[in-house]
Amino acid sequence: MIVPYYHVLLFAGILFGLGVICTLTRRNLIMILLGLEIMLNAGALAFIASGLDAGQIEGQAVVIFVLAVAAAEVSLGLALITTIYRQTGTTDPRCIESDTCELE
């Protein structure tokens, strides 16, 4: 016997919330991507827990797709970030299009 299903769900919820905080409050494109990674990870955890709760292997099968989507998103996102950095010299999302960060 492990733990009740909803304990795992609440834990995944906390992890997801931490990812949301990271994505919304940091002013750095790399940290925003990291927040997305944390959120995807929390989703994968919830899928595995639901698979165990239902006694089905289906929940674990979805995790492979979550991993593949995370890998795709990160590689394309990092390629975009390096391109943006080469053209604008910054990774702050506010400074890319406007001069607001220079005024501050």
Next chain:
Amino acid sequence: MTPYAVCFYLLAVVIIMTTVMAIACRNMVHTILYLVASFVGTAMMFYLLGAPLPAALEVIIYAGGIMVLFLFIVMMLKIADEKRSGQRAGRFALAGMFGSIAYLSACVLLHLLPGDAGVAMKAAFAEPARYGAFVFHRHWLSIEVISLLLLVVLIGALLLGIGDRLNRRNGKEES
């Protein structure tokens, strides 16, 4: 409390603490190292919940592949120190209040859920061979779609990488 449950709560505390440290840390390299610890902890939790193959994949792909990619990029770019965002604290308080209300209502709903959501789950173990056979029998089309997605991403990353050089060469030919 069974040893499984003790393991689960210990892992949960470790994962949440390392993730909070990662988010709060101003040094990007430290952030990534904390996140590696967090993902390894999550892999242990996958194993605990009866998913050995996803646990191995989590270590290899997340902690091994993705985080090393982040580390390379962080070391390659010269990132200026992040300025403290000048937003008022009131906005964060409002967001936190709404978020915690949603979270608390989810807690209450899960408590009131009919059925056996409150009963401890039985430990199970999905053998990797059975798991692989299941994925390739039932989800073979999705696997193909995912491989196509990875191919598209590969081409996209390649184009982004050589795009600058192509632009420069075209500019030279026109002038």
